[in-house]
Amino acid sequence: MSLPDRIDPRPPRRIYRWDLDKTYLQTEFDSIRDILRTAFQKAHEKQAVPGASALIRELAANGDSRLCIVSGSPRQMRSVLEEKLKLDGVVWDEFVLKDNVGNLMRGRFRALRGQVGYKLPAILESRALAPLEAEEVLFGDDAEADAFIYSLYADMVAGRVDERVLTQILNQAAVYPDEVERVHAAWKKIPVSDPVRRIFIHLDRLTPPAHFADYGPRVVPIFNYFQAALVLLADGHLTAPQVIKVAVEMVQTAGHNIITLSNSFQDLLRRGLPLQQAAAALVQALEGPNALLQALRPMPDIISAFTKRLAALGTEPAPPPARAVDYLAMLHHALPRTHKTRKPPAKPPAT
Amino acid sequence: MAIKPVTIAFDVMGSDHGPAEVIRGAAQLSLESPHIHALLVGDRAVIDDVLAATRHSGERISVQHASGFIAMDEKPGEALARKPDASVSVAARLVAEGEADALVSAGNTGACVLACARHFQLLPGVRRAALAAVYPTRMRHGGKEDPFSLILDVGATVEATADDLVTFAVMGAAYARIISRNEQPKVALLSNGTESTKGPRHVVEAHARIAGLPGMKFLGNVEGVDIPKGTADVVVTDGFVGNVCLKMLEGVHETVFELAQYAHKESLRWRAGLAMLAGGIQRIKDITDWEQYGGAPVLGFDRIFIKAHGRSHARAIANAGKIAAKAAANELGKSIQQGLAR
Numbered sequence: 153m154s155l156p157d158r159i160d161p162r163p164p165r166r167i168y169r170w171d172l173d174k175t176y177l178q179t180e181f182d183s184i185r186d187i188l189r190t191a192f193q194k195a196h197e198k199q200a201v202p203g204a205s206a207l208i209r210e211l212a213a214n215g216d217s218r219l220c221i222v223s224g225s226p227r228q229m230r231s232v233l234e235e236k237l238k239l240d241g242v243v244w245d246e247f248v249l250k251d252n253v254g255n256l257m258r259g260r261f262r263a264l265r266g267q268v269g270y271k272l273p274a275i276l277e278s279r280a281l282a283p284l285e286a287e288e289v290l291f292g293d294d295a296e297a298d299a300f301i302y303s304l305y306a307d308m309v310a311g312r313v314d315e316r317v318l319t320q321i322l323n324q325a326a327v328y329p330d331e332v333e334r335v336h337a338a339w340k341k342i343p344v345s346d347p348v349r350r351i352f353i354h355l356d357r358l359t360p361p362a363h364f365a366d367y368g369p370r371v372v373p374i375f376n377y378f379q380a381a382l383v384l385l386a387d388g389h390l391t392a393p394q395v396i397k398v399a400v401e402m403v404q405t406a407g408h409n410i411i412t413l414s415n416s417f418q419d420l421l422r423r424g425l426p427l428q429q430a431a432a433a434l435v436q437a438l439e440g441p442n443a444l445l446q447a448l449r450p451m452p453d454i455i456s457a458f459t460k461r462l463a464a465l466g467t468e469p470a471p472p473p474a475r476a477v478d479y480l481a482m483l484h485h486a487l488p489r490t491h492k493t494r495k496p497p498a499k500p501p502a503t
Numbered sequence: 504m505a506i507k508p509v510t511i512a513f514d515v516m517g518s519d520h521g522p523a524e525v526i527r528g529a530a531q532l533s534l535e536s537p538h539i540h541a542l543l544v545g546d547r548a549v550i551d552d553v554l555a556a557t558r559h560s561g562e563r564i565s566v567q568h569a570s571g572f573i574a575m576d577e578k579p580g581e582a583l584a585r586k587p588d589a590s591v592s593v594a595a596r597l598v599a600e601g602e603a604d605a606l607v608s609a610g611n612t613g614a615c616v617l618a619c620a621r622h623f624q625l626l627p628g629v630r631r632a633a634l635a636a637v638y639p640t641r642m643r644h645g646g647k648e649d650p651f652s653l654i655l656d657v658g659a660t661v662e663a664t665a666d667d668l669v670t671f672a673v674m675g676a677a678y679a680r681i682i683s684r685n686e687q688p689k690v691a692l693l694s695n696g697t698e699s700t701k702g703p704r705h706v707v708e709a710h711a712r713i714a715g716l717p718g719m720k721f722l723g724n725v726e727g728v729d730i731p732k733g734t735a736d737v738v739v740t741d742g743f744v745g746n747v748c749l750k751m752l753e754g755v756h757e758t759v760f761e762l763a764q765y766a767h768k769e770s771l772r773w774r775a776g777l778a779m780l781a782g783g784i785q786r787i788k789d790i791t792d793w794e795q796y797g798g799a800p801v802l803g804f805d806r807i808f809i810k811a812h813g814r815s816h817a818r819a820i821a822n823a824g825k826i827a828a829k830a831a832a833n834e835l836g837k838s839i840q841q842g843l844a845r
Contacts, residue, residue, distance in 0.1 A: 419561035466568035
């Protein structure tokens with residue numbers, strides 16, 4: 153045994169928590185037919201969301217992070233999902249799947265669709281084992297209640313959620329008593345800190361971004377993972393060449409091009425995300441000698457497209473205001489999407 | 504084979520319903536047509552507010568801020584001179600510079616045409632641009648069985664010469680070939696009789712010259728009665744007559760529906776009769792629903808401009824964007840140039 157093998161691994165400085173369906177995998181489960189097709193798909197037939205695997209690999213390449221996956225897929229799919237992740241070169245540290253068969257056998261039908269009672273205790277229990285100083289970035293989608301659960305989790309860990317509010321939320325979300333107990337037990341074990349830096353919501357259903365405005369600037373709705381990579385560049389989690397690798401994967405596997413990438417960049421700028429420095433770093437990286445970048449398009453075109461999208465805005469848009477999340481006002485977000493009392497996404501303002 | 508991406512510049516300001524309908528139309532387009540990218544030109548803050556609350560694809564929309572706009576009641580020449588940063592001017596400039604492949608606007612028609620004239624070039628052989636309009640007809644046209652024909656000019660060139668009418672015939676035929684997938688569009692001249700000698704001198708002269716154009720399926724002269732029948736796929740006339748015809752057709756359409764409403768209120772018997780005709784009335788409404796046609800092209804420039812109706816809602820704007828994209832992807836300008844060279 154060599155010396156390094158005997159030394160305990162360094163504690164993770166960063167934890168990346170991912171949902172799987174519609175966040176990492178392009179999964180359809182809107183109809184019985186979709187569910188059946190998904191259940192019988194082989195690993196190589198499953199499609200990752202463009203750029204997701206490249207982003208995970210680049211985040212892992214920094215060497216001081218953990219990847220924790222909490223998915224609503226049934227445990228019976230573990231082997232095929234693990235095979236898919238391996239095919240994509242994704243290495244994980246924690247992989248939690250839902251015990252749907254167990255829930256069915258015990259007649260816990262609410263738990264089949266409910267997300268709060270499943271995800272919240274799972275990520276709290278994971279946090280209870282993490283080092284106090286480890287920061288977190290969370291990835292979810294707009295299909296279920298990810299923005300709500302992740303924000304609630306972040307504010308619970310930071311001590312910004314009242315026990316009374318939590319009780320009301322768990323009641324409203326029809327969480328089973330044993331799950332409530334797990335939430336409280338795990339929460340008690342976690343020392344108060346403020347580790348969650350960003351919550352990315354992949355807009356699989358193209359929900360209007362304003363739907364997430366009440367969660368404040370910590371929640372960033374994204375149309376694709378190039379956008380997540382740009383924000384992570386600005387936040388210091390990635391370097392500019394790493395962001396370009398994410399973009400290259402999207403170009404090579406999903407037909408993205410200079411227009412979609414530069415539009416995605418401008419979309420974030422218009423929402424007030426402070427990306428000016430990140431853009432400068434990106435332009436600098438694009439100007440360097442890197443054969444990989446030729447996969448995008450000739451350098452002057454890329455630089456010019458980004459510069460033009462930046463200049464097109466005139467004055468710099470104001471950043472979104474920080475705000476405390478009013479979970480009680482948004483209780484309907486905690487419910488499954490198909491629940492009869494869940495309100496639809498924001499409608500356009502009347503003219 | 505992947506479809507080539509096309510970028511359409513939308514002049515967001517200046518329509519009758521304000522910017523929101525144009526933005527929503529572009530947002531709808533971003534969801535329906537993956538190869539079309541929308542470049543929204545107008546007040547960035549307004550655009551962002553509406554977009555944030557509208558389902559759209561952020562990958563297919565970008566924004567160019569323009570601080571000014573030209574209202575419907577402003578005099579085009581004066582307004583364009585006074586407002587160099589008007590959205591229609593900025594959008595036309597972006598198209599001229601190659602940032603977008605076509606322009607769509609629901610704003611002040613005069614200002615739009617003038618902005619295009621200032622930034623675009625007329626095609627070789629074209630003396631004046633023509634504003635074309637689609638109008639509903641009884642007969643179906645082209646491979647897509649479109650329930651409408653094209654009439655041009657409807658207002659850009661008030662007094663057209665014989666040369667202009669010949670050019671309009673070539674441009675209209677090229678447009679019908681591309682947009683309606685009509686390989687051999689039937690072209691006709693509007694006159695006061697079907698005989699070749701009928702009409703003013705420039706119409707008679709144009710008749711002789713269009714008849715001699717190779718590859719042109721020329722029907723000869725048609726009368727006003729043939730317009731709603733759809734005898735021709737493309738009807739050629741000057742801007743003064745075309746505008747009068749178009750407005751009259753719109754007036755007849757509105758009057759028919761007003762009369763139906765009057766009848767509906769007047770007596771129970773008439774109401775019952777109308778109820779029995781409801782299916783047919785709905786069909787007429789569907790066919791004459793101008794929102795499905797999107798917009799009308801201004802032909803003759805080296806760049807594509809689709810003029811959407813000032814009262815356009817989101818659906819009409821999205822359809823105008825699709826027409827603009829189709830014209831751009833099929834290189835309408837080149838097709839017209841080839842027709843003129845014959």
